[in-house]
Amino acid sequence: MTARFADFVERNARARGTPLRFGFPPYPVMGMSRDVLRRYIEGADPITSKPLMQEVIDALTAPLTEREKHPTIVRKPRRPRWLAPDTEENLYRKFVESGWTDGLPIVLPTEKRVAEMLTGTDHAPDEIVGQMIITTHQEKMEYTVEKVAAIAVMAGARPEHFPVILALAASQEPSMPSSTTSWGRMMVVNGPIRNEIGMNCGTAALSPFNLANSVIGRAWTLMSINFGDARAGENFMATFGHNSNYNNMCFGENEELSDFEPFHVQKGFRPDESVVSLFRGWNVLNFGLGPAKEMAHVIATFGSMGTSITFVVDPLVAKNLRAEGFKTKQDACKWIVENSKVPAGHYWEGQMQSGFAAGLAKQGIEPFASWAKLPKDAPIAPRHSPEDINILVVGGETNPMWITTDFTYTRSVSIDKWRPKCGIRRDAQPLRMPAPVTCKDGTCGIPVATPSTEPVTAAN
């Protein structure tokens, strides 16, 4: 194990009751020359300053200690349901300084506010929703409907948003899975609930102009921080992190303007069901323009460890794809895969491929093993299956452009299970940010001058 992760693996092994003996060469190993690796092995462990190979030999031959003979599992202490009463200022400080927030202001989850949030579902407060971890090396935290309600309050959500947030919690997927590679996430909502709770599926849907998009996406990350017990450097090891972690690119699919089947219907749900679908990846290339041929060209040269691509397209792009002759998203995806080939030599020159896919090829895992045997000029399609390509339609038809991501679809979760039987619980006066301005009557949102309005005259 390299030295960069020394404390991580030691802690992990101790906590799991599985003591192991480690020696730590310097970091990194990837991309180092054989000379450097030899010096690592012949040199000292940077953690202990002892010769690395002497440590390795000692690890195999030194008698076991009592702790190694009789290991124990270290569990977190159980804590009470409520914090000790305190002033709002002190409690806010406690939340921030304990690492329970995303750094932005939160709403404190008081008894009254949590009780109000719970009116957003019929499910019992003590019902177990799931368990979440951000690495497989940690203790899973179990959470109830009430706990999810506390997170929803912290995120600034209203009871009408709660069914979507519960569906996210039921996915048990963290918004921030820990990886040195810095994962990002994306979530798209389909079905009637988008309009019932006022989500933005149109102009600027991925920007901060809509309460539902903002607080739902944020709640997923507050869940991951708290239920997943995320702590940077301790169990969250992303080298840069990912800016999408703040809100997880939360939006609704623009089913009304799309010429294609909604995404959740592609996944087997009825059109009248409300569903949240989740994606995970790294890269977001925020501007693409042109027909399917251009989409194929972009993904052929898009370096990534993954094999998936998710296009986020304006409704105008969906219309253009239809005009090109693609009757479904799947037709377009199939054509794009078949027309995004690159020479095998070019593929294997990429750092992502030499670092990850080459290892899979050595193990005989397909298609990488076959690709590794091809001549350099043999064409291969790095995205080898149409199922690896997704198309999501969102936006306000102000530009026929698309975003290219290497995000993989992971799961869709039904929201309807969490809806109250009496319908979405709205405030008497639902809280809404201004909707994107759409000119329907020629005024373009500009107040019409009345007789009492002083005319504006040009300055001399």
Add this chain to the structure above:
Amino acid sequence: MEQNGKLTVLDPHGQPTGIFGRRLEAQSNPRAILDPFEQPSGELKPMSMAPRLAALNGKTVYLVETGFAGSFEFMQELQEWFARNMPTVKTVLRHKRGTMFTDDPELWAEMKSSGADAAILGVGG
């Protein structure tokens, strides 16, 4: 409830319950490590270490490459170090099947049946 200017709020970390994840099965998709529904649940039992060897002379040591980028080359160098410095130790360099995240019970069985005395897994991270 607010009393004397003080609030009572839910502890977002209150009442944790503990279940540990573990390795993936050999046939698992590598990315299944990130899928909560593929992570086995159940109680983890403490596991003590195997008895240590008195010395490595004449012993067979498996060098298991785990699949992280650069680890194959590192383990090759490790094998060469043993050849140069401890030639009486027999080393066997093997890839762990699948990726760094998956289990390889066939390899562990092979090591037991072939008389392996010890194993070094590397290099992680």
